[in-house]
Amino acid sequence: MRICTCERTLAVAAELTKKSQTALALMVHRLAIKTFGKIQYNSPISGALEVKLNYMMRDAPGSENSIAVTALNESRAKWESLLPAGWETDFTLMTCFSTEQLLDLQAFCVAVSLDGSIYQYNKEHESNLMQLENAMHFDIHSYWKPQADNFWKRLKKDSMLDQLSQAGVVIKAEEFLALKKGDAAKRAEDLISNIQWVPEFM
Numbered sequence: 001m002r003i004c005t006c007e008r009t010l011a012v013a014a015e016l017t018k019k020s021q022t023a024l025a026l027m028v029h030r031l032a033i034k035t036f037g038k039i040q041y042n043s044p045i046s047g048a049l050e051v052k053l054n055y056m057m058r059d060a061p062g063s064e065n066s067i068a069v070t071a072l073n074e075s076r077a078k079w080e081s082l083l084p085a086g087w088e089t090d091f092t093l094m095t096c097f098s099t100e101q102l103l104d105l106q107a108f109c110v111a112v113s114l115d116g117s118i119y120q121y122n123k124e125h126e127s128n129l130m131q132l133e134n135a136m137h138f139d140i141h142s143y144w145k146p147q148a149d150n151f152w153k154r155l156k157k158d159s160m161l162d163q164l165s166q167a168g169v170v171i172k173a174e175e176f177l178a179l180k181k182g183d184a185a186k187r188a189e190d191l192i193s194n195i196q197w198v199p200e201f202m
Helices: 001-018 020-036 053-058 067-082 093-096 099-111 130-136 157-166 173-177 179-190
Strands: none
Touching: 001 020, 001 053, 001 067, 020 053, 020 130, 067 099, 067 130, 067 179, 099 179, 157 173, 173 179
């Protein structure tokens, strides 16, 4: 389950790089809570703006070639080529950027700090990504689809059957369970290829 929520985090992060105003609001909210807040708020931004991208990828094996990670890597490469020499020790060099560019850079930095992973699924527990997703009108289907390699092979065959049932797919259990695991995973991918569905615990 953590694997799927890491995949979800990567997808939300990729989308957030396109929404600089939302990233700004999320970052300022985090700072305001730290400064003025008297409550604990479960922000999706990690601790002290720690880069979480590699952790999300590590805990979601196979995600390195996903749409989300490809988009995030392209953003990183773009900013690395644009940052002026010596910027690490002289913030005034950043003044070469327009306000819009600074907002876009901030969006990338905030995006790669997201951590929406969950170790243990609880039906009553709402993901800390939910408000952010709603603010961006986020659609996970633009970034992730359950395929053999990124989902089905990680499940036992009876769990595959259960997930297919939850997706509304009707299949003969005996025939499916008789398949080798790799074949069953490929069959599950094919059966769901035209359905917009993600597992409940994602």
